[in-house]
Amino acid sequence: MSLDKNPEEFYKKLKTQLEETSSWPAPYLYKFIVPANAEKEAQIEGLFDHLGAVIKKNVSRTGKYTSVSINVRLDNPDVVIEKYKEVGKIEGVISL
Template structure:
């Protein structure tokens, strides 16, 4: 979680929680990776997907009300463990 310290500090600058947060990931469209990302995202969030022309990658966007900075960093850190994932 050390590499997410800057993100955590930035998020903690926000004094109003819960807040609407947008997760955005690009993931290879293979091996169930899209489903792995979906499983990590908040169930109450609104999801949208966009495929690249050649269908090799999927952009996943989730907008959700998050209760605190730590929960955002936890999801981002878990998602980063998925091979080939790019976090935006």
């Protein structure tokens, strides 16, 4: 996700796309790249606790990074964006 220039404009566009392409509530798949760090992985997982999320992790070949895929059913596009913003506060995490 390219948030460098204008994050609010990015999220506005994402919300419009989500509203146009999905009927809510709907499943949503998040993908993140995390430096190999159990604490950061746990922080991400904690943000999706009690939402019925299915979380899959794969360690990179070199062991330096972990890809985290989170499949979760959410109520509306605002919740999708809220979760991206929460994960964005965790240093070193890349959202795909």
